[in-house]
Amino acid sequence: MSKLDLSLYGILDPKRCLGRALDELADAAISGGCTLLQLRDKESSTREMLACAKSIKTAIRGRVPFLINDRVDVALACGADGVHIGQDDMPMAAARQLLGADATIGLSIKTRQDAMQFPREGLDYVCIGGVFETQSKDNPVSIGIDGWTELAALCRGRMSTPFPVGAIAGIDHKGASDLIRAGADGVALISAIFMQADVKASAMKFKKVIQEAQSS
């Protein structure tokens, strides 16, 4: 598996892709600079989701890590690199036990309570949000850059080693730049890449914005 790099994290969702094939979008996103991909699918049957996950896994050709949202069974069956779990998904320790020590496991953090209580053992990264308003998911509140910064400090303060912390929800170019300057290791994007006509070009533009913010 390639090294974990949260910087340009693309989340593939069959409901947020303008009806296009997710394996082709995955390839385009990697060509445009995505460093990590996740399949999130809360509606399809297990059979449909697994078939889709396998096609994405094939299209990725090992260039970036591939994670599955929530579904450890789908991750195991398609040979994904790990899972991204939310607060309502399988508990971290159970996911780690099923996936093994080498898998990548990331966790969503939405509140101060989440940030104070997440299990530190065996976790590879957290992704904090919703930072801004989004149409991709119901988020009760948007925490903004200040909220992200506060939660990121709480998360990192609980870890003994440098720890990757990403940001998610409603992130545009300015948001990405601001978050990277505020210390985010990366931004997770759905609509901003996959609801665009040219997925590769959209990823490339974010890549440029992120690289500029990282070197500033």
Place this chain on the structure above:
Amino acid sequence: MSKLDLSLYGILDPKRCLGRALDELADAAISGGCTLLQLRDKESSTREMLACAKSIKTAIRGRVPFLINDRVDVALACGADGVHIGQDDMPMAAARQLLGADATIGLSIKTRQDAMQFPREGLDYVCIGGVFETQSKDNPVSIGIDGWTELAALCRGRMSTPFPVGAIAGIDHKGASDLIRAGADGVALISAIFMQADVKASAMKFKKVIQEAQSS
């Protein structure tokens, strides 16, 4: 794990239990003679479903096998004896690979096509339905006793050894008796047991009906 016996197969569903705790209903059902239990939950979060599965597994105390509908990850994480999969769930071979040789895997059969095409390797039983009309699930057609008999013959004809074949959907006392006399190894029940005020008594009544039909 106790031996697989389809005869009185109880399916626990959090939406079909009159709001009661499924672990207590599992215990009552076993006291009444249920020989096999399944948790089917298409709506809860993974975390809720796993917690529920664990509580049922504990309540069962190894007296009967415990299967999980669809979710191989939940089955693995709660230590269930296997899974029951439908035509839209994980393919049989993938489920077997994840669960191992000792797990029990059952499959839903609804149509002639299902009966002609299911993978024979590694399958422990099939359950054919919907036999009668039911409110527990959307079934496009009810196949009746004759339809069940036809599909059961197709399924058994494809297997080289005696093969357990159950029946599901809308089965009442007369239906259970007729199906057992028609050669069913058992009946799968949801509402007829778990939507009743006295779960144990409901299971006992079915047990009696089934035993009478088996010995007739």
